[in-house]
Amino acid sequence: MPTTYNTRQRFSFYCDEWFRAKKDSVRESTYVKYETILRKHIKPKLGASFPAGINDAVTDAFTHELLTKDKLSVKSVQDILSVLHGAMKYAAKRFSVPFVRIDIRYPRETKKETRVLSHDEQKCLAKYLLSDMDSCKFGVLLMLLTGMRIGELSALKWGDINIAEKTVCIKATLQRLHDADSDGRIRTKILIGTPKSGTSIRHKLIRPYTPRHNGKVERSHREDQKRFYSCHAFYSLDDFAKQLAVHNRRSNSLPMRPLRWLSPAEFSVQYV
Numbered sequence: 001m002p003t004t005y006n007t008r009q010r011f012s013f014y015c016d017e018w019f020r021a022k023k024d025s026v027r028e029s030t031y032v033k034y035e036t037i038l039r040k041h042i043k044p045k046l047g048a049s050f051p052a053g054i055n056d057a058v059t060d061a062f063t064h065e066l067l068t069k070d071k072l073s074v075k076s077v078q079d080i081l082s083v084l085h086g087a088m089k090y091a092a093k094r095f096s097v098p099f100v101r102i103d104i105r106y107p108r109e110t111k112k113e114t115r116v117l118s119h120d121e122q123k124c125l126a127k128y129l130l131s132d133m134d135s136c137k138f139g140v141l142l143m144l145l146t147g148m149r150i151g152e153l154s155a156l157k158w159g160d161i162n163i164a165e166k167t168v169c170i171k172a173t174l175q176r177l178h179d180a181d182s183d184g185r186i187r188t189k190i191l192i193g194t195p196k197s198g199t200s201i202r203h204k205l206i207r208p209y210t211p212r213h214n215g216k217v218e219r220s221h222r223e224d225q226k227r228f229y230s231c232h233a234f235y236s237l238d239d240f241a242k243q244l245a246v247h248n249r250r251s252n253s254l255p256m257r258p259l260r261w262l263s264p265a266e267f268s269v270q271y272v
Contacts, residue, residue: 005096012047014091028191032177037083055100074109081106151175155192
């Protein structure tokens with residue numbers, strides 16, 4: 001049941017209540033991110049306001065200040081506004097706070113094409129790494145050849161590596177998070193959690209430079225499998241094999257931007 005609205009409560013109170021309510025429903029890394037957003041941006045600028053005084057003009061000015069004065073990226077501002085919206089929605093539902101109808105306008109980001117290493121650049125980088133190998137360079141080389149993220153690399157254990165099968169099993173990711181202690185001092189702590197994908201990713205260590213961005217290809221294959229199994233019904237093993245062959249021929253014939261608008265079948269020819 002909603003709690004009675006107190007007209008003397010400032011917005012920071014409702015931010016704290018929303019934050020406490022999220023503790024058991026989000027990952028620890030997300031929870032720490034919310035705490036940072038509230039502490040650094042929302043509460044200093046809007047926390048002293050009464051909910052009745054927060055309107056479109058206030059949120060627009062807040063957004064403008066984040067972009068111009070604080071010089072935050074569009075993505076960071078979008079994350080902050082998302083937390084603001086969540087806190088306001090929770091306050092309205094849990095405490096019956098009568099917010100003025102607000103249309104939070106999220107800034108738009110101009111998408112930039114990701115710059116990826118060309119085949120020759122990958123060869124040059126791998127050659128340099130192999131010429132004077134150490135533990136740091138080996139990590140860079142492993143990420144280059146598998147596409148794993150730096151957090152996934154940092155969380156690897158010997159038990160995740162199968163030399164006989166030439167595979168690496170990604171089961172965790174390591175993050176260093178900001179964490180405020182009881183005195184309000186900001187410290188950092190190491191958190192080992194599940195990968196971003198939520199499921200273990202199995203990378204096959206194939207020979208260098210084939211294909212480009214192996215890790216992305218592995219994830220793409222996994223999503224492709226989900227689509228295939230969700231929209232096909234099989235009546236026998238032979239029927240499954242026929243449908244899979246048709247699906248693979250169709251999928252491998254589609255041009256893809258990361259492959260310079262070649263199809264996977266065309267792109268793989270150069271590595272045969």
